[in-house]
Amino acid sequence: MSHSSSEPLTTADGVPLKVSLRRAVRRSKLKALLLVSPLLAFLVIAFVMPIFDMLWRSVDNPEVSTHLSRTVEALKGWDGESLPEELAFAALVEDLREGQEERNLGLLSSRLNYEKSGMRSAISRTARRAADLEPPFRESLVEAHRAWGELDTWRLIQREARPYTPSYYLAAVDRQVSPEGEIVKVPAHLEIHVALFWRTFWMSAVITGLTLLLGYPIAYLLATLPLRRSNLLMILVLLPFWTSLLVRTTTWIAILQSQGVLNDMMVAIGMIADEARWQMIHNKVGTIVAMTHILLPFMILPLYSVMKTIPPSYMRAARSLGGKPLLSFRRVYFPLTIPGIAAGGILVFILAIGYYITPALVGGQSGRFITNYIAYHMQTSLNWGLAAAIASILLFVVIVFYLIFNRLIGVDKVKLG
Amino acid sequence: MAIPSYATRGERIWHTVFLGICTLVFLFLVGPLLVIIPLSFNAEPYFTFSEEMLTLDPAGYSLRWYQDFFTSSEWLGAIKNSFIIGIASTLLATVLGTVAALGLSSRHMPARGAIMAMLISPMIVPLIISAAAMFFFFSKINLAQTYLGVILAHTALGIPFVVITVTATLSSFDTTLIRAAHSLGANPTRTFFKVVLPLVTPGVVSGALFAFITSFDEVVVVLFIAGPEQRTMPIQMWSGIREQISPTILAVATLLVLLSMLLLTTLELLRRRGERLRGVSPG
Structure with a gap:
């Protein structure tokens, strides 16, 4: 029995087991890579190269x-x-x-x-x-x-x-190079981008907060109801999720516009006078309401999947140990749902800051996002370098949040539907 | 969510309030979709309920907007384009994505995290950025304003959905089944077609549905890289909303809501089938 410790183990054809194993692993690695490579090649051409081309365009200065x-x-x-x-x-x-x-x-x-x-x-x-x-x-x-x-x-x-020039990036943050070669602010009437960036961020934060506020009770209800009934209610969450974005935006136009359903109803019941119809669309309110509605499922689904894993016995234990309902919720249940809040919150925020269609259709002047200016510079002012620079800045912000998301939750854990 | 027997009076009241809040939120979620369905049968060219509609007078209702839709060459052309682009990009995304998912779910896949992050990125990058980037690049290589360009762009956008759903299906795939098939005398080809494929198919089909709906509903990229030739349904809706707002849009919206209901049902059936086949308990 001594040879087993001194001589290496071999396979039937005399190759050491270690070598043979390594070869097998290498072969299956190669096979896996081979399977992935067509898709990688495709994405490099159709997606990655365009993105890098855009980054390059934002500093390119050939004229x-x-x-x-x-x-x-x-x-x-x-x-x-x-x-x-x-x-x-x-x-x-x-x-x-x-x-x-x-x-x-x-x-x-x-x-x-x-x-x-x-x-x-x-x-x-x-x-x-x-x-x-x-x-x-x-x-x-x-x-x-x-x-x-x-x-x-x-x-x-x-x-x-x-x-190469930094001037597109400078223009994207409302700066320019003065004749003396110093970086100065652009004239006040041209200062638009920084304010729009901030507006995009704070409105997205408000939308994220609202989806959390509305989504938390729903996710809790779905997670605690018996499966048969929660599945039924889940359809009410998934139906808007699966409905065309344009359809959902259109419905809000039909509901919120000044000759729309909501204003008509309020006039009919005498809540407001016919001449004093509320302006609820083509402004910030329109964007916030429509986007909260559109993004709500993206908050509910991650919250739900976290809450589903919290055993109901925890709350019962907290109660039996003398915790008042509110205290037990705050000290036991709520902390356990924080991963879900983080996942849903980051997801909704990332999606919100990149939204273009909804702010463009229902946002009017005051409810526009920075994305609308990317489109403006692409299609109207034709300053493509500036459009590329704004898009690159936005891309950077999104990537930072995406990395945080990936760190916290992991992309491969994203569940669809 | 039953109330325990030891609940205090305050808790019972809170419970009722809580259910009330939930009802309101559900109403907020689904209400708008339900409002537009009757509106699309409006006889008047308005976006609101007329007197006749509210009193349920049949004269207040009509199918004129549906007729408008089904007789308009613009809308029909747009639908045709949407289906051509949607089906072509779905096929491409499904084939590429499924093959890649097979590799990704291998135990020995090197750099899985990085590759996965890259494959998912079209879903994370805001559409307006992808659209701008693709516009710049595709104009350079003469793909802008062509069907091929739009199809390639939509394939890229659909790929993450296929990769995610198929890898999820494969991760719950019991590999001992393959060994069992081998030990029972099936060769690899037979094993693949008789064992692996039937188990994976529901995942692949739902991935394909995701990819299709992504393309079918996509506005921004088409807006930038398509020419008038490739006008799709969402583009038609988009310009309809911006330019001449007519209730035809509401008729289209209603049809699309029905389509999404159909899709949702299909996905749910697929999910159940997949679970039954894999022997996972329903849940």
Whole structure:
């Protein structure tokens, strides 16, 4: 029996057991990876690469260096203290002539206009006349548009020749680079984004609080009722969960609008006068009510699954040991439900800050979220860099909360329906 | 939730109040959905109950909005698009997701946590961000404003649901059944089709339903990356709500509520079937 301790165990064909086992594990690892790889490859192309492309776009700064390449070259070594040499002016004329011929100055002029208002007209007006300008270009350019006589314009061109720019992120938090190169606040009438970020966060927090307030009793009822009856009531929670988001938003429009069901009812019973109908939609109230309704199931379901695991005997024990109902609830039941509150709360909050459809339809001016500004910059102002920067900031916030959620609960424990 | 016999008077009152609160919350949850159903039969082009409707006068009711819906080429075209995109992306998501779930539920899967987090991410990232990102990227590779682009985008959004449901089914799968099948003389192929597949199917089907409804109900991504050609039902509703609000929307909404009821029933039946097959006690 001594050889079993000195010689390694082997399989039937003489390979040591350890080696053979390791080989088997490696093989099954490879098999598992192989099964996952098609999906991983797909998601990388259809989802991960777009996200990284967006992150890159939020700092990408190609306009000046491509469309004003000669000017940028001529400005190398310029000290920025006084207007540049004639060489730079000549290079600019050359660049604008080429741009005008190829008709591709649009992006450049919008890009510079974000940084310094008036640049769009300066570029388009000068470019149109570029072919007829005569040397000395310094004088003729300044005559074509006074912006070329300003030091700030040249500093701007020199600064924005960098391949990457922080200016979209600065704009996303209502900051800009002053002509002196310092980071300053944008003029008051342009300050919108920071306020919208805060509004998005606090309204989402209010919505999360409301869903908790409404969801807690429901989850408790469902968790303590006999299974047959709780399953029946569960349908009332799952039905809205499964109903189209647009349908649920539409119903709130039908109910809350000033000629809607609720106002009509209140007028009919004489609670309010016909002329004094309540404005409950296209404002904060509309967004909060509709979103609380839409997100309520996301609070109830995690709460329910935690409460389901709390044995009813705990409360009975607390009572039999002399705890008053409220005390027993506060000291025994409530602490046990905190994981559910955390799970539901984070889930609802993450979903709320990313909502776009509902605030856009029922939020009006005052109930808009930052997401509505992402859409605005994508579709209306066409400042895609800024849209990408705002989206990246929001993405960062969501990821932080997601990591907390993952740490606390674990994504693979998410239950659906 | 029965009241114990030792409950005090105060507790009994509180219990009644509690049930009252719960009733109100349930009303808040389901009430709005129930309000729009009668409204969709309104004879007048309003979003509220008319005098005739309240007195149950048949003249106050009509099917005109349903007729509107079923005769409008715009709506029918949108439904067709929704089904084309929904079915194609569901098939793709289900196949990719199920195969991946098989790998993920292997005991030797390396870096499971990280991979799982990545596969779930389309569900976590706000839709508007996915939409913006896909718009930028898909325009570059000429996929924006094509059916293929929308289908790929919806596949990505549906994948987390398939992965979650199928891995959940597989995790409660009793692997000794496979060994039992082998020991009884079945070869691996036969084992897969006769033992594994029937047990896993309910999970796969409910994952597919989740993926389908995700695509069928999705507005934001389509809004950004689809062209007028790929107008889907939610887009039609969205522009209907924003531009010319007509009760046709309510008729569509009612039909969609019925669809979700149907879906919910199917899912519940699948869940029960899955549990019965796996021998888990109902619960």
